[in-house]
Amino acid sequence: MDHKIGVYIDTGYGIGEALDIEALIAVATDEFNVAICKAEPYWSDSDKLAVIKNDIATEGLTAVILAGPSPRVFQQEFTFDGVITERINLREHVVWSHPANDEDTQMLAQDYIRMGITKTTKYENRPPFMEPVDKSILVIGGGMTGMTAAIEAARAGYQVYLVEKETQLGGWANRFHKVFTGKPPYDEIVDSPIHEKIKAINASDKIKVFTGHRIYSISGAPGMFDAVIRPDGPWIERLVKEQNEWLAAKKARESQDKSEPEPAKSSQEETAAVPEETPESPDFPHEEVRVGAVVLAAGWRPQDPSTYADLGYGKYPDVITNVQMEELAAKGRLTRPSDGKEVTSIAFVECVDENTEHPLLYSSAVGCLVALKQAQYLRKANPDGRAYIFYENMRAPGQYEKFYQTMQDDPGVFLSKGTPVTVSNGSSGLSVVMKDTLLGEKLRVDVDVVVLSTGMVPATADSAIVNLKYRQGPFLPQNPYGFNDSHFICFPYETQRTGIYTAGCVRQPMDFQSCETDATGAALKAIQCVELVAQGKAVHPRAGDESFPEIFLTRCTQCKRCTEECPFGAYDEKPDGTPLPKPTRCRRCAICMGSCPERIISFRDHSVDMIGSMVKSIDVPDEDAEKPRAVVFVCENDAFPAIDMAGINRLQYSPFVRFISLRCIGNINMVWIADALSKGIDGIMLIGCKYGDDYQCHFIKGSELADYRMGKISETLQRLVLESERIRFHQLAIDEYMTIPKLVDDFMEKLAEFDPNPYKGF
Numbered sequence: 001m002d003h004k005i006g007v008y009i010d011t012g013y014g015i016g017e018a019l020d021i022e023a024l025i026a027v028a029t030d031e032f033n034v035a036i037c038k039a040e041p042y043w044s045d046s047d048k049l050a051v052i053k054n055d056i057a058t059e060g061l062t063a064v065i066l067a068g069p070s071p072r073v074f075q076q077e078f079t080f081d082g083v084i085t086e087r088i089n090l091r092e093h094v095v096w097s098h099p100a101n102d103e104d105t106q107m108l109a110q111d112y113i114r115m116g117i118t119k120t121t122k123y124e125n126r127p128p129f130m131e132p133v134d135k136s137i138l139v140i141g142g143g144m145t146g147m148t149a150a151i152e153a154a155r156a157g158y159q160v161y162l163v164e165k166e167t168q169l170g171g172w173a174n175r176f177h178k179v180f181t182g183k184p185p186y187d188e189i190v191d192s193p194i195h196e197k198i199k200a201i202n203a204s205d206k207i208k209v210f211t212g213h214r215i216y217s218i219s220g221a222p223g224m225f226d227a228v229i230r231p232d233g234p235w236i237e238r239l240v241k242e243q244n245e246w247l248a249a250k251k252a253r254e255s256q257d258k259s260e261p262e263p264a265k266s267s268q269e270e271t272a273a274v275p276e277e278t279p280e281s282p283d284f285p286h287e288e289v290r291v292g293a294v295v296l297a298a299g300w301r302p303q304d305p306s307t308y309a310d311l312g313y314g315k316y317p318d319v320i321t322n323v324q325m326e327e328l329a330a331k332g333r334l335t336r337p338s339d340g341k342e343v344t345s346i347a348f349v350e351c352v353d354e355n356t357e358h359p360l361l362y363s364s365a366v367g368c369l370v371a372l373k374q375a376q377y378l379r380k381a382n383p384d385g386r387a388y389i390f391y392e393n394m395r396a397p398g399q400y401e402k403f404y405q406t407m408q409d410d411p412g413v414f415l416s417k418g419t420p421v422t423v424s425n426g427s428s429g430l431s432v433v434m435k436d437t438l439l440g441e442k443l444r445v446d447v448d449v450v451v452l453s454t455g456m457v458p459a460t461a462d463s464a465i466v467n468l469k470y471r472q473g474p475f476l477p478q479n480p481y482g483f484n485d486s487h488f489i490c491f492p493y494e495t496q497r498t499g500i501y502t503a504g505c506v507r508q509p510m511d512f513q514s515c516e517t518d519a520t521g522a523a524l525k526a527i528q529c530v531e532l533v534a535q536g537k538a539v540h541p542r543a544g545d546e547s548f549p550e551i552f553l554t555r556c557t558q559c560k561r562c563t564e565e566c567p568f569g570a571y572d573e574k575p576d577g578t579p580l581p582k583p584t585r586c587r588r589c590a591i592c593m594g595s596c597p598e599r600i601i602s603f604r605d606h607s608v609d610m611i612g613s614m615v616k617s618i619d620v621p622d623e624d625a626e627k628p629r630a631v632v633f634v635c636e637n638d639a640f641p642a643i644d645m646a647g648i649n650r651l652q653y654s655p656f657v658r659f660i661s662l663r664c665i666g667n668i669n670m671v672w673i674a675d676a677l678s679k680g681i682d683g684i685m686l687i688g689c690k691y692g693d694d695y696q697c698h699f700i701k702g703s704e705l706a707d708y709r710m711g712k713i714s715e716t717l718q719r720l721v722l723e724s725e726r727i728r729f730h731q732l733a734i735d736e737y738m739t740i741p742k743l744v745d746d747f748m749e750k751l752a753e754f755d756p757n758p759y760k761g762f
């Protein structure tokens, strides 16, 4: 669409000295006929901003382009109400990373001016997605975490619905004897603060509590979730069974061919796990609430104790789990389960899950802390008592180190690395043999009780908790460890279903104090969600983005690629098989835009046409000039800031590459590759986030999908009679910015082995 564009070139930061500014102005005015083009140092200064604002008012500018520092800085300064703002990075990506007053550096800057203006001309003026929203918050789980989240959200003024499956609030905290203080000097344990929490819940007129209830279903989207809350009953077992069957069928389908994306399925097939019984059915006691966001604080369960049979669990009554130890201590007297004799010695065996037939795939610090705490139960109950703690790795994070030190100093506590060999009947109780101890020898201790540190399994791993009525199924997607995270490094609390935030042990094993902190964070995320959605804006990580995907449905072929590949379940499906967008579920990653073979999904400020036009705007010298050209598509999350950091560190690399920033490398659309090659671009590289279990793409699978799509590009290259090495995919972490020069230069060296792209000049 037509925009009245003002271009403001920053001559500060060395830009004015390194580039021919008049030539840049000539590109903007002569090639694009922009309304205004001015060059001054430091446009972020208040007097310069006043000039831009005055131009907007007097000249009627609809778009402003700032060519200077990275778009990652001065974001607040360069925001002008009702006016499109585009940024061109002449600082980090040009003059800080290339020689001054050099022909190739100048050509680079001019291409970025061309691409920036071309991009701006393609902006559409479309309004944000606005629907009436409800700002209430649903909290699932009435333990320490859930209650804290409910209290914090209510204190901030939000209506809260708190659902707890047990008949009373408190969860595990009701059964635990003591907890850590979480306060200096960090060497004490105290009574659980659970009763104060329950009192605060009951005193709040903003919290409606449903004890003895569970979530029957959640449908809708952020700002407009409809939750059906139902009294606990046998229905839940049926639901779990159905969902497990659904999951098994899904896994079987996926394992059929791991190299191919999932085959498209009908919406009926996908939603088969949603129970047939509905709230409209007779004899269906339930309540329905509309909420804007959900905090999932369903907690954990101990690993099935039968897993520890080889350590005497189930055979000897005095071999107990650490959960049973809490219950024993809470009775007020530490007595041996087998005969009621007062306990004088305990062996705590840590990390037992690592040695079982069905190990959890993770360990946690919580078990170690619990053993240290329970050793103190014994020492306080019996000053002559002896506690033996055997561990693979002792973990006492943060200030808990102080508690660990306190227990190390206690002469009645013996700590050693060690792996359990046998637990058997001893002379007066149990006999435990450990190997690989610090002493390097097998060690045998005779004790009254053996306490096994059980793993903590997130409640969502094996139980129907949220029961989503989504096209993508009833579960929150899980990582291999059973947790529902979206990006465990950068986005704690997020799940792959927008508007649903996890807190506490459903997110990762944690102690009570950490659960409280976590609950506050998740409540804040839920509040951010309802507030942003009410303004028509995206949530994290593109918080504030007012664009959303729109589909030109008349050309849709019902291929279901968008529905399948959206990592956040933002598309339901219409009866005719076309996608049914749920814009408030959308994180604006634009992966669907890249996946659509018909190229009919676009955002107002990000489209296939826009990026393709940017590629086409690059000035490609003819082959005699010996100036190759490469386009490097980069993810805005890690790769783009890494390139910025390379510039900040004045790292130098080939001036023949042009970076184009994408929301996620999963945006990549094959047509851009074809466009670039047809124009004579010699090579194309994609730089996305590292993907996999240990380092996740910011949009879950965008990077992996891009890599997969690149594997299919050979057909295009064959058609153009070009070498496959002209296309390269690379995974980059943000802290790998030092590798940028080598990465870029190696690629250019590779391209130099080939003849120039024969399509130059077409």
Ligand code: SF4
Pocket: 549, 565, 566, 567, 568, 569, 570, 571, 585, 586, 587, 588, 589, 590, 591, 592, 593
């Ligand atoms: S932009 Fe991303 S989150 Fe939104 S619908 Fe497309 S793929 Fe899903």
Ligand code: SF4
Pocket: 551, 555, 556, 557, 558, 559, 560, 561, 562, 563, 578, 579, 595, 596, 597, 598, 599, 600, 601
């Ligand atoms: S919008 Fe595109 S990707 Fe989605 S179903 Fe239609 S054609 Fe396929």
